[in-house]
Amino acid sequence: MFLKNFLTHLGRYVIMMRMAFSRPENMSMYYRETLRQMNDIGIGSVMIVGLISIFIGAVTAVQFAYQLDGTLVPTYYIGYIIRDSTIIELAPTITCLVLAGKVGSNIAAEIGGMRQKEHIDAMEIMGVNTAAYLVMPKVIAALFVIPMLVAIAAFISIIGGFAAAVPTGLMSTAEFVQGVRSFFEPYNVFMMFVKSVVFAGLLTSVSAYQGYYVEGGSIELGKASTNAVVFSDILILLADYVIAVLLTG
Amino acid sequence: MIRAENIFKSFEDQEVLKGITTQFYPGKTNLIIGRSGAGKTVLLKLLVxxxxxxTGKVFYDDIDFFGLNKRxxxxxxxxxxMLFQASALFDSMTVEENIRFxxxxxxxMTRKEKLDRVNYCLERVNLHEVNDRYPSEVSGGMQKRVGIARAIVLKPKYLFCDEPNSGLDPKTAILIDELIRSITIENNMTTVVNTHDMNSVMGIGDNIILLYNGEIAWRGNRDEVMESNNEVLQNFIFASPFLQQLRDLALEK
Incomplete structure (x- = not known):
């Protein structure tokens, strides 16, 4: 039963994505919609991403300072650990988990609401490829904008670490800067962007799928919105592990 | 012309349509009537x-619709x-943007050509100075008219209306009916209206089919309704004692 359900959903997801990436009827309409989505997903999420990132950096700084206290590890390592943990793991993963909640649920509710109010039927009858018009611009917008948000999150997170560590006397500015500049591997930034692109694709397409095939009333729409977040989160964590294995192996 | 040929439709174990064969003619308002659950909406959704x-086939001017590929x-x-029961106007767009979509x-078309066409369609459905309003800012009757304007903006050959009068007061409902009929005649469109509104049946029913338990129980036009002895039709049209009295009076006259 579980396997049958899984295969049914996988099949429908693949069909939807294939339709979503077929040739657009009118390129300028899709372009405009993509820009609108970039604004909604990107600009609309900067505040929450910034707020979360500053605390992630701050907590990382305080907790590593606590763990390294009384050890022989030099204090400037706190800066190094903040930088690398942020770039490799915390910025892409936490940001995308948060975006799955904010953007993912919004996408599922928006498309699901359109399904229930017969907007999708109306577009179908006009001859619009609804999967393409409703899904493709969201996915493409997310693929461009979410890596930018993740980069911003990583930067703010390091600033948050500085704000928590230096003014409170855990370490000096010089030590923090030395830590942040030590042992830098550009490959880690590449890994951050790979993760953010994969997570962006997952969270938007899975959420769009949940909304696109919603049936019933407001309870089902609520469930679809919840499922969008839950399944996106699970797939992001799974993909995080797979990418970690593949790119560090 | 649209032709449905021996249409059967089942949902799991439930057979909703049982061998529907009928034709819908251009320049006429073709009505699908019947009680709730008779299969009207399913038939309309099948036609579009x-x-x-x-099993079964739907032909648009002799083209087998379900034999075609997606393109x-x-x-x-x-x-x-198509005019939907709840109009299905896009909430985030203004009236003008909805029709222009x-x-x-x-x-x-150029921007000016589009605007001219939108304004012509709005004029045609008797709406003025609503271009910049959102669907939530206009009344139910106006939303229906915007829905009609959007449905005709590409000069369609076929117009489908799903319960166009639902939720409207009788006067507005009659206005909408008259609008649908005049647009149909003017453009020689094949119009299919799904309704259970008796004013529509008697007012614009050029070609009527009555669905009962998934089958066609009666077919005719508005002039034949009164004189028909079909029991299902009579029970449906003249459901209340008041309407039965009206029918008797009309027949006496």
């Missing part, structure tokens, strides 16, 4: 291709306009 029949179906659909998507 939102559902597929279990060919889209070509046919660009000749179809099919033009933006499918035509290479």
């Amino acid at each position: 291709g939102l559902l597929s029949p279990t 060919q179906k889209r070509t046919i659909r660009m000749e179809v306009g 099919p033009l933006d998507m499918f035509t290479n």
Whole structure:
């Protein structure tokens, strides 16, 4: 039963994505919609991403300072650990988990609401490829904008670490800067962007799928919105592990 | 012309349509009537291709719709306009943007040409100075008229209306009926209206089919309704004692 359900959903997801990436009827309409989505997903999420990132950096700084206290590890390592943990793991993963909640649920509710109010039927009858018009611009917008948000999150997170560590006397500015500049591997930034692109694709397409095939009333729409977040989160964590294995192996 | 040929439709174990064969003619308002649950909406959704029949065929001017591939179906659909029960106007767009949407998507018209066409359609449905309003800012009757304007903006050959009068007061309902009928005649469109409104039946029913338990129980036009002895039709049309008295009076006259 579980396997049958899984295969049914996988099949429908693949069909939807294939339709979503077929040739657009009118390129300028899709372009405009993509820009609108970039604004909604990107600009609309900067505040929450910034707020979360500053605390992630701050907590990382305080907790590593606590763990390294009384050890022989030099204090400037706190800066190094903040930088690398942020770039490799915390910025892409936490940001995308948060975006799955904010953007993912919004996408599922928006498309699901359109399904229930017969907007999708109306577009179908006009001859619009609804999967393409409703899904493709969201996915493409997310693929461009979410890596930018993740980069911003990583930067703010390091600033948050500085704000928590230096003014409170855990370490000096010089030590923090030395830590942040030590042992830098550009490959880690590449890994951050790979993760953010994969997570962006997952969270938007899975959420769009949940909304696109919603049936019933407001309870089902609520469930679809919840499922969008839950399944996106699970797939992001799974993909995080797979990418970690593949790119560090 | 649209022709449905031996349409059967089942949902799991439940057979909703049982061998529907009928024709819908151009320049006429073709009505599908019947009680709730008779299969009207399913038949309408089948005709526009939102559902597929279990067996049977739908022909648009002798073209087998379900025999076409997706691209060919889209070509046919660009000749179809539909008015939905709840209008299905896009909430985030203004009235003008709603009507312009099919033009933006499918035509290479200039901005001015599009605006002229939108204004012509709004004029045609007797709406003025609502271009910049959102659907939530206009009344139910006005939303229906915007829905009609959007449905006819691409000059369709076929117009489908799903319960166009639901939720409207009798006067507005009659206005909407008259609008649908005049647009149909003016453009020689094949119009299919799904309704259980008796004013519509008697006012615009050029060609009527009555669905009962998934089958066609009666067919005719509005002039034949009064004189028909079909029990299902009589029970449906003259459901209340008041309407029965009215019918008797009319027949006496």
